Amino acid sequence: MMDIAVIGLGFVGLTTALGLSEKGYRVHGYDADSLKMSSYRSGVVPFHEPGLKPALDRHINRGFILADRLEDAVRPAQVIFYCVGTPRGTDGSVDLTYILEATRQTLQAIDTTNFRVLTYKSTIPPGTVRDAIVPFIEELGFRAGRDVGVASNPEFLAEGRAWDDFINPDRIVIGTNDELSTRLLEQVYTRFDAPIHTVSPTTAEFIKYLSNTLLATLISFANEMAMLADQVGDIEIARAFKILHQDKRWSGAPAGMTGYVYPGCGFGGYCLPKDTEAMYMQGRTRGFDAQGLRHVLQVNERVKDFVVEKVAAETPASRTIGVLGLAFKPNSDDIRDTPTRAIIQRLLDRGYGNIIAYDPLANDVFDRTYHLPIAYAGSLREIAQAADVFVLLTAWDEFRRNRDLFAGKKVFDFRYCLS
Ligand SMILES: NC(=O)c1ccc[n+]([C@@H]2O[C@H](COP(=O)([O-])OP(=O)(O)OC[C@H]3O[C@@H](n4cnc5c(N)ncnc54)[C@H](O)[C@@H]3O)[C@@H](O)[C@H]2O)c1
Structure with missing residues (x-):
């Protein structure tokens, strides 16, 4: 049986390691973060990703072995997958x-007796290999x-x-x-049941x-068109985009593709902002x-400024603003580069001192990560009672299903998801 190592066990690495175990390989996983490792050892996945917890239960200490040290993971492996982070560097290029x-x-940790493939799954700009x-x-002699x-x-996996x-x-x-x-x-x-394309590393x-x-x-196309439509006025923006999606060349597009041609309050998460910047810098x-x-x-x-301007134009600074949604997208607790952070910060800078936020999954991680001077509500019902004006920033289904809670109150729907 082939032994595989996976180095870096975040969203991508844990999914890769467990997915390869599911396919019958013996996978040796290692992450430098000891908290993450002990969490996995006790059967806990410390982020929201459907399917991973049952897979961890099925494979831990069977097809998925947690190594104490990186060398213990790579030595037995013929294929080593690197799934470590590639964050934004100071100038926007990749670190x-x-x-x-x-x-x-x-x-x-290795010698040249056995051939191993160092396989970079992390996103790295063309030309990096x-x-x-x-x-x-x-330089290291290999x-x-x-x-x-x-x-x-x-x-190419998508979170959620x-x-x-x-x-x-x-x-x-x-x-x-x-x-x-x-x-x-x-x-x-x-x-795996998928076409395999063999290309040069730079092409990959x-x-x-x-x-x-x-x-x-x-996404930026949709956001720019929505801002332009707002200037023109008298345009049903959400309907216009939904009708656009009925173009035969779009309908039948694979899951969620049309979702990207739809306005919102900006793209976020760990991939689109940093990868677009990195490609530009490249x-x-x-x-x-x-x-x-x-x-x-x-x-x-600009779309984040647009959001703030729209709210400020109609809302006195003394009002309590309820922010609906913090994660960069629904069904995720990922708040990395989420547009909600910048929008809340810009509202605070404008003097809105009473902000309360609610996200079905991301309240704690947002608070722990960004330490903004705002309050958090434990439920949708609670925020519906606590605020005067609402700013919807993540298109959670919970908000759509319970829109009645906001009846008669002003809701700025910046994900165009309530109508
Ligand atoms: N998140 C996504 O949806 C997604 C999708 C496709 C590709 N990617 C790319 O995959 C890579 C990983 O993304 P992620 O979201 O899983 O990041 P992540 O931050 O969740 O995980 C990276 C992990 O690597 C670990 N690590 C760093 N250095 C290490 C070392 N020397 N040895 C062992 N572990 C080490 C960190 O502790 C961390 O747990 C990035 O390049 C990202 O751009 C991400």
């Missing part, structure tokens, strides 16, 4: 510290493609349905320059950014100003 550190730790990882590996294989294998996306992917992209790595990765993915990296920058572009450092991407990012800022 590769975690990627390079995990690679360094791996190379210190070629220009940063391969030179780094060679010949890339000979002593160790190197591959880019981007992951990560398990299903991983188990039933629509395509697998393997970016390598050597045959042994290609063969080993094809072997891993033969157990690029495909991931094509996907995320397109989604960001669709062009800039090479002397190419990708104006479309720059504009997509600018609209994403």
Whole structure:
């Protein structure tokens, strides 16, 4: 049986590790965060992702082995997946510290007796394997493609349905320059029912950014058109977009695609903002100003100002504002780069001192992470009673189902989901 290592067990890594265990592989998982490791050891998934908790229960200490140290995970493995974070660096380009550190730790733990493929599932800008990882590996005395294989294998899962996306992917992209790595990765993915595309590492990296920058572009297009429609006035914005979606070229589009061509209060989360910035920066450092991407990012800022202006135009600063939703999207407790944070901050800056927020899943993590001087409601009923004016920022179904609680009160529906 093939042994696989997964380094970094966040959203992507835990899903990858458990998904590969589900497919019958022996997976050795390691995360540098000891709190996360002890949480998994006690059977708890510390973030909301449907399907992962039952999968953890099924596989822990069977197909999924938690390693005490990174070296214990990588030594028995033929394929090593890196799923560590690739956060935004100071200038908007990607910070590769975690990627390079995990690679360094791996190379210190292994020798060249057995061939292993170092497989980068983390999102890294096109050219990273070629220009940063391969030179780094060679500096450490290993010949890339000979002593160790190197591959880019981007992951396309979406939070909230990560398990299903991983188990039933629509395509697998393997970016390598050597045959042994290609063969080993094809072997891993033969157990998945999806087309496998073998390309160069740089092409594989690029495909991931094509996907995320397109989604960001669709969202900013919708947001810009909605802001323009608001200026014109007398336009039923939500209806207009729903009618747009009935165009035959859109209907029948795979799950949720039309959802990106729909206005809101900006894209957020761990992927679209940082990946769009990173791709823009990738062009800039090479002397190419990708104006479309720059504009997509600018609209994403402008729409937050639009939200704040709309509220401020009709709401005296003494009123209590109820913020409905904190997570960057419904069915998730992810608050990384959520537009709600900037919007609340801008409302506070405008002198709105009485803000109460409610999110079905994300109250605690939002409070712990951002420490904003606002109150939190424990239920929708509670916030409905506590505030005078409501600003809906995440399209939770709970808000739609219980819209009666807000009857007669002013609700700014910035996800266009109540009508
Ligand atoms: N979240 C998504 O929906 C999504 C989807 C596709 C791709 N991605 C990409 O996948 C990568 C991971 O994203 P995520 O959301 O899972 O991030 P995350 O922050 O949830 O998880 C990353 C984990 O890596 C661990 N880590 C860092 N350095 C390590 C090391 N040297 N050894 C072991 N563990 C280490 C961290 O402790 C953390 O738990 C990113 O590049 C992201 O852009 C994310």
